[in-house]
Amino acid sequence: MRIDRIILNNFISHQATDTPFYDGITMITGHNGAGKSSIIDAIVFALFGPKGEYVRGKKAEDLIKKGKMFASVELHFSMGENRYTVFRRVSMKKNDNAAYLDHNGSRIIDTISGVDQEIETILGVSKEIFMNSVFVKQGEMDSLIDEDPAKRKELFSKLIGIDRLTKSSRIVGDLVKELEYERAILQESVKNIDPIKNSIKEMERQKHDLYGSLAVIREDLDDARKIFSGIDAKRTELLGKQAELNSARLELDKINSEISETEIRLKHAVSEITRLESLLKNQETIAKDPLYANRELVSRYFMIQSKLQPIKRELDKAEKDKQELREIEKKISGLRKDHEEFLRISSEIERIRNEVEKREGIKNDFIHYSKQLEEAKKDLEIQTAKMDELRKSLVSKIENLETLKDSTMVNELRKNVTKLVFEKKSLIQQEENTIRDARARMEELQKNRSMIEGKSVCPVCKSDLDQEHYNRLKDEYEQKDREYRIIIVDSEKRLKVLDSELDALKKYESVVLSRKLDEFSALLSGIEKNSENAKNLQMRINLISGDYGEYLKLKAQLDEATLKLKNLAVSEQSYSNYDAMIKRYDPSALDNIIASDQTEVRSMEGELGVILETIGFMPPEDALQKIREIDMDYRRFEGYRQQMAAEKATEMSITHTLKTLGERSKEKTEKIDSLRNVTLELQDIEKRRKSAWDSVDELIRRESGIKSEISSLEKNIKDKNDNLAILEESEKKYGKISSAVTKLARIRDAFGKDGVQEIMRKDSAERITNRARSYVSSFGLNIDDMKIDENFDISVTQNGMDQSLNTLSGGEKTSLAIAVRLSIARYLTGTISTIIMDEPTTYLDEERRKDLKDIIQYSLKNENLVPQMIIITHHSDLAAVADASYEITNRGGNSFIREMA
Numbered sequence: 032m033r034i035d036r037i038i039l040n041n042f043i044s045h046q047a048t049d050t051p052f053y054d055g056i057t058m059i060t061g062h063n064g065a066g067k068s069s070i071i072d073a074i075v076f077a078l079f080g081p082k083g084e085y086v087r088g089k090k091a092e093d094l095i096k097k098g099k100m101f102a103s104v105e106l107h108f109s110m111g112e113n114r115y116t117v118f119r120r121v122s123m124k125k126n127d128n129a130a131y132l133d134h135n136g137s138r139i140i141d142t143i144s145g146v147d148q149e150i151e152t153i154l155g156v157s158k159e160i161f162m163n164s165v166f167v168k169q170g171e172m173d174s175l176i177d178e179d180p181a182k183r184k185e186l187f188s189k190l191i192g193i194d195r196l197t198k199s200s201r202i203v204g205d206l207v208k209e210l211e212y213e214r215a216i217l218q219e220s221v222k223n224i225d226p227i228k229n230s231i232k233e234m235e236r237q238k239h240d241l242y243g244s245l246a247v248i249r250e251d252l253d254d255a256r257k258i259f260s261g262i263d264a265k266r267t268e269l270l271g272k273q274a275e276l277n278s279a280r281l282e283l284d285k286i287n288s289e290i291s292e293t294e295i296r297l298k299h300a301v302s303e304i305t306r307l308e309s310l311l312k313n314q315e316t317i318a319k320d321p322l323y324a325n326r327e328l329v330s331r332y333f334m335i336q337s338k339l340q341p342i343k344r345e346l347d348k349a350e351k352d353k354q355e356l357r358e359i360e361k362k363i364s365g366l367r368k369d370h371e372e373f374l375r376i377s378s379e380i381e382r383i384r385n386e387v388e389k390r391e392g393i394k395n396d397f398i399h400y401s402k403q404l405e406e407a408k409k410d411l412e413i414q415t416a417k418m419d420e421l422r423k424s425l426v427s428k429i430e431n432l433e434t435l436k437d438s439t440m441v442n443e444l445r446k447n448v449t450k451l452v453f454e455k456k457s458l459i460q461q462e463e464n465t466i467r468d469a470r471a472r473m474e475e476l477q478k479n480r481s482m483i484e485g486k487s488v489c490p491v492c493k494s495d496l497d498q499e500h501y502n503r504l505k506d507e508y509e510q511k512d513r514e515y516r517i518i519i520v521d522s523e524k525r526l527k528v529l530d531s532e533l534d535a536l537k538k539y540e541s542v543v544l545s546r547k548l549d550e551f552s553a554l555l556s557g558i559e560k561n562s563e564n565a566k567n568l569q570m571r572i573n574l575i576s577g578d579y580g581e582y583l584k585l586k587a588q589l590d591e592a593t594l595k596l597k598n599l600a601v602s603e604q605s606y607s608n609y610d611a612m613i614k615r616y617d618p619s620a621l622d623n624i625i626a627s628d629q630t631e632v633r634s635m636e637g638e639l640g641v642i643l644e645t646i647g648f649m650p651p652e653d654a655l656q657k658i659r660e661i662d663m664d665y666r667r668f669e670g671y672r673q674q675m676a677a678e679k680a681t682e683m684s685i686t687h688t689l690k691t692l693g694e695r696s697k698e699k700t701e702k703i704d705s706l707r708n709v710t711l712e713l714q715d716i717e718k719r720r721k722s723a724w725d726s727v728d729e730l731i732r733r734e735s736g737i738k739s740e741i742s743s744l745e746k747n748i749k750d751k752n753d754n755l756a757i758l759e760e761s762e763k764k765y766g767k768i769s770s771a772v773t774k775l776a777r778i779r780d781a782f783g784k785d786g787v788q789e790i791m792r793k794d795s796a797e798r799i800t801n802r803a804r805s806y807v808s809s810f811g812l813n814i815d816d817m818k819i820d821e822n823f824d825i826s827v828t829q830n831g832m833d834q835s836l837n838t839l840s841g842g843e844k845t846s847l848a849i850a851v852r853l854s855i856a857r858y859l860t861g862t863i864s865t866i867i868m869d870e871p872t873t874y875l876d877e878e879r880r881k882d883l884k885d886i887i888q889y890s891l892k893n894e895n896l897v898p899q900m901i902i903i904t905h906h907s908d909l910a911a912v913a914d915a916s917y918e919i920t921n922r923g924g925n926s927f928i929r930e931m932a
Contacts, residue, residue, distance in 0.1 A: 033899050
């Protein structure tokens with residue numbers, strides 16, 4: 032793979048960066064925090080997405096420049112003759128992330144998951160291999176050489192993937208343990224299969240015997256039920272006759288009651304006929320009343336009166352409205368000047384209000400920003416006070432306290448402290464194991480010494496045990512015993528020191544793990560953010576303060592005009608009221624109403640005079656009511672005639688009903704006499720029926736008891752069969768698990784250190800050694816040979832003699848480290864096209880930085896061992912060996928990159 036170009040937008044501190052890359056060595060320099068490593072972050076992000084962290088482990092939202100909504104990276108790279116462009120965008124909005132991949136100018140994929148899969152296919156290696164071969168991370172340039180053997184073995188195992196096999200072996204081992212535990216449980220449960228089968232057979236035999244007893248009882252029950260049915264049929268017949276008797280008695284009582292009620296009704300009808308005949312004699316007297324005789328003229332008189340009054344009221348109202356109209360016109364004329372002033376001021380207020388509304392947003396922003404600024408200052412004061420308080424309790428306990436500005440740094444500190452505690456515990460464990468081992472060997476010596484006491488033959492070599500031989504063995508045992516005692520004393524001394532150091536570390540760890548440190552780190556970050564926020568808010572307030580002043584001026588003008596308008600409100604309200612009132616009047620209509628009503632009034636008053644002259648008297652006010660009452664009395668007599676005819680018909684009907692009821696009463700009396708003996712017969716049959724039912728009930732209880740026993744047996748049989756089926760399945764499962772345990776144990780052993788891992792260690796060590804030798808040779812080092820064994824220990828030979836790595840010079844160590852690095856990269860990727868180093872000089876002193884510079888210039892560059900190298904460093908002296916150099920600076924939170932001459 033060859034990187035051709037990278038384009039960054041709003042990525043971390045890079046707002047707009049476009050950088051080409053070339054063959055040879057490209058150096059990117061700049062001060063710490065300038066944004067150099069962000070270039071590598073961008074390459075990793077483009078290839079592997081937000082989860083492609085390699086050093087700092089940023090989350091997606093951490094990649095977006097502060098104040099921006101999204102960040103994007105566009106990476107151009109080549110694989111042989113094929114050219115690719117991968118683009119990724121991460122956004123603060125959900126579902127707004129995007130990615131696509133172009134091949135030789137054509138879009139081939141435009142989904143995030145599709146790009147993730149295709150990139151790995153194009154590179155030909157997984158992300159882990161890519162990150163551990165192409166990249167040299169900060170502080171790991173010499174780690175393969177300087178680390179202790181255990182750490183170096185761990186690092187090598189991680190690079191070539193053995194650690195994943197170890198993890199897989201452990202996972203399979205845990206699964207084997209779980210299956211063995213489950214197999215043991217199943218083995219215990221299947222022992223119950225035969226006892227359950229025997230129990231089922233016994234219950235089946237009991238069920239068969241119960242079914243025989245049940246058949247006998249059912250025959251007896253059928254006979255008893257037949258006897259009971261015959262008796263019950265006779266009882267039903269007698270109950271029917273008793274029901275007839277009771278019904279006849281009830282009907283007789285009802286008929287007698289109806290006869291009494293009918294006789295009462297007959298008396299009432301006769302009395303009502305007599306009353307109606309008396310009332311009909313008064314009808315002739317009513318017809319001679321004067322009001323009733325002149326009822327039509329009296330009704331006409333009051334009808335004209337009812338029409339005349341509304342017309343008079345309408346006439347009075349029209350004349351009053353005419354007068355009121357004249358008065359309103361005078362008042363409107365006097366208010367017209369104030370009305371015109373009101374309209375002018377209203378128009379002015381509307382204009383000013385529109386201007387104020389245009390600036391309403393400015394006012395809201397000014398108030399909002401001012402309130403936010405005040406809150407930010409209060410928060411800053413509170414946070415500063417809290418931080419000062421926490422600083423007092425932490426500054427004496429934690430070094431470089433002020434540098435712990437985020438959770439990553441705090442977690443790194445905790446990780447390091449926890450690591451130190453673990454390492455100290457490991458050393459304590461080693462010393463305890465040494466003491467335990469020495470004591471065990473002393474016990475063994477004591478046993479051996481007791482074995483030779485009084486013996487004539489040596490228990491070890493079986494030779495004759497003379498005094499000289501005995502004394503020699505005894506001296507050897509005593510010498511070893513002294514050596515072991517010295518070992519124990521020395522280890523106990525070291526153990527005491529280690530325990531003291533561990534106590535101190537634990538105290539420090541408790542401080543580091545405390546919530547106070549989290550609070551302090553959060554406060555540092557919060558104060559920085561609040562300070563920046565306060566500055567931004569003040570800047571925004573300053574920018575809009577002029578517009579806010581104009582808003583206040585317009586608001587004052589609006590208030591002044593509003594006050595004037597308020598003073599004119601009473602006059603305007605009066606004008607509006609009078610204007611509305613005058614619109615309700617129609618002068619010509621009022622004149623027409625007055626003329627028409629006056630004519631009608633004269634006509635109706637003349638007709639009323641004629642009626643009074645005709646009837647010869649003034650009708651009283653309640654004349655119409657009296658006429659209606661007289662008319663109702665007169666008409667009521669017709670009803671009396673109809674009512675009397677109805678009462679006479681009722682009298683005839685009641686007489687006929689009494690005759691019919693008498694005949695029915697006689698018939699029911701005869702029926703009751705014929706059923707008098709039914710009650711005695713029913714008492715006798717009830718006694719016989721109860722005896723028969725007791726026999727049936729006893730047989731039913733016995734039948735139910737046997738059925739219950741059978742049901743219980745069947746339930747138990749079913750439960751045991753279900754349990755048996757489960758156990759038989761468990762028996763099958765036991766066999767499957769046993770087979771699985773055997774197979775998984777083989778897989779576990781195959782993944783273990785003596786299986787595939789051993790083969791991989793030997794093969795990788797041999798291949799990496801061969802490639803490293805060629806690099807060492809090309810570097811021209813004073814090293815005859817070097818070798819990496821299967822435990823990843825590195826040995827070198829100089830001048831025909833084996834040498835320790837610690838005896839090598841700084842330049843030799845750096846050169847050997849690069850050779851091993853390159854050989855690992857070749858082993859993992861097959862070929863080296865690009866190497867990226869992030870701060871390779873970290874932890875290197877000045878001399879070793881010079882050695883690194885010489886290796887890059889005179890070996891890697893001149894020999895053209897790596898076609899493309901990208902180096903990130905803050906040491907500008909390395910730029911002298913570069914084919915192309917870039918310098919990154921940071922101004923105002925923005926990173927800028929420029930190519931150096």
